[in-house]
Amino acid sequence: MRTDRVAGLVxxxxxxxxxxxxxxxxxxxxxxxxxxxxxFEGWYRNPDGTATVLVGFFNPNKEQTVDLPVGDLNRFSPGxxxxxxxxxxxxxxxxxxxxxxxxxxxxxxLSWTLTANNQPASIPVHLEAPYFIEPLKDAADGNEPPTILxxxxxxxxxxxxxxxxxxxxxxxxxxxxxRVWTSDVKPHVEGGEPPSxxxxxxxxxxxxxxxxxxxxxxxxxxxxxxxxxxxPTTTATFNTPGDYVLRAEALDETGVGGGGFxxxxxxxxxxxxxxx
Numbered sequence: 060m061r062t063d064r065v066a067g068l069v070x071x072x073x074x075x076x077x078x079x080x081x082x083x084x085x086x087x088x089x090x091x092x093x094x095x096x097x098x099f100e101g102w103y104r105n106p107d108g109t110a111t112v113l114v115g116f117f118n119p120n121k122e123q124t125v126d127l128p129v130g131d132l133n134r135f136s137p138g139x140x141x142x143x144x145x146x147x148x149x150x151x152x153x154x155x156x157x158x159x160x161x162x163x164x165x166x167x168x169l170s171w172t173l174t175a176n177n178q179p180a181s182i183p184v185h186l187e188a189p190y191f192i193e194p195l196k197d198a199a200d201g202n203e204p205p206t207i208l209x210x211x212x213x214x215x216x217x218x219x220x221x222x223x224x225x226x227x228x229x230x231x232x233x234x235x236x237x238r239v240w241t242s243d244v245k246p247h248v249e250g251g252e253p254p255s256x257x258x259x260x261x262x263x264x265x266x267x268x269x270x271x272x273x274x275x276x277x278x279x280x281x282x283x284x285x286x287x288x289x290x291p292t293t294t295a296t297f298n299t300p301g302d303y304v305l306r307a308e309a310l311d312e313t314g315v316g317g318g319g320f321x322x323x324x325x326x327x328x329x330x331x332x333x334x335x
Contacts, residue, residue, distance in 0.1 A: 090120065090121055090123070091120045091121075092176050093118075093123075093175075093176060094173070094176060094178035095117070095120075095125050095148045095173045095175040095180065096116060096119070096182075097115075097116050097172070098114060098116055098152075099183065099184050100113040100114060100155065101113055101190045102185070103191065103192050103193065103194055103195075104163070108163045109161065109162060110163055110165060111158050111159065111161070111219065112158065112165075112185075112186075113155055113157075113158050113194065113219050113321065114144075114156065114157050114171060114184065115152065115153050115154045115155055116145070116148060116152075117151070117152045117153075118148045118150050118151060120150055121150050122150070123150065124147070124148065124149045125176075126146060126147055126148070127146055127174070127175060128271075129146060133172075134172055135170070135171050135172075136170060136172065143222075143328075144156075144157050144171065145157065145268045145269060147266075153266070154315065154321075154324070155219050155220065155316075155321065155324065155326050156220070156268065156326070158221060161184075165186050167183060167187070169183065170183045170184065171184070192321045194218050195217065195218045202311070202313075202323055203322065204217050204243075204309075204322060204325040205217070205241055205261060205310070206241065206309075207240070207241055207307055207309050207327045208240040209224065209240075210240075213240075218321075219325075220306065220326040220327055220328050222328065223304070223328050223329070223330045224327035224329065225327065225330070226329070226331075226332070228332050229333045230333065231299065231300055231333060231335055233296070235294060235297075235331065236292060237265060237276070237292065237293050237305070237307075238290070239263065239309075240289070240290050241261060241263055241289045241290075241291065241309050243260070243261050243309070260284055261283045261309065261311060262280065262283070263280070263282075263289075263291045263307065263308070263309050264281075264307075264310065265279045265293065265305055265307060265308075266279075266305065266306040266308060267304075268304040268305060268306045268328060269302075269303060270302070270303035270304065270331075271299060271301050272297055272299025272300075273297070273298045274295055274296070274298075274305070275295070276293055278291075281293070297333040300334055300335045302330065302331075302332055302333070303331040303333060304330050305329045306326050306327070308326045309324060310324045311324065
């Protein structure tokens, strides 16, 4: 049962970053003019012997959304600059926006660099033991991430984003339906349900990941009391033709970023081809 709709229209669009005369310490919050900081969030093993590294970002500019196209301002190195990273960076901390599969013996010679407001910020990714994470199940209490499907009988997506999960087409100015099916089965706890620090059991959020125009989403955040078998629906309207990527994010009661644990949220990428 839905209990809360976040009122108002959220517009996800392009605000160009402006030059600044002075450097800003990464992580410090200001109105605008600070760098956008890439964040290395950890790594985990895959059943086939490869590993996956997980990254996010922090935009400390409270009043400045930054768009950085892939290239000199937004690149991985060495090797291909474009590895599916976001180009749209709203204010605040965004978790698990990209996962990268690497060999199991990856030597850690890869970095992500963002240059916002003429200030570069870079983070290396690696497989060092202290950064090992368990994004698909919390070893302490058995909690697993929510599940996202884009059709009732479609593929289930759980945990960090892996490639493009769903594809849509749209026309400029015509709303396209964003429909998902979500659920989150909680582990059995002897003696009753575990206490929750949050009032809602499941939250679905939509984000602009890539795209050069403005995207209007009337309900970018939808919250529910029950954790199972929800079917949240909203729309997206685009003002410019092109290829866009949206990120659907399902959160359990631990909230944004899982309260610091990667076990407790799921993100899936939706590609939208927008024609005139």
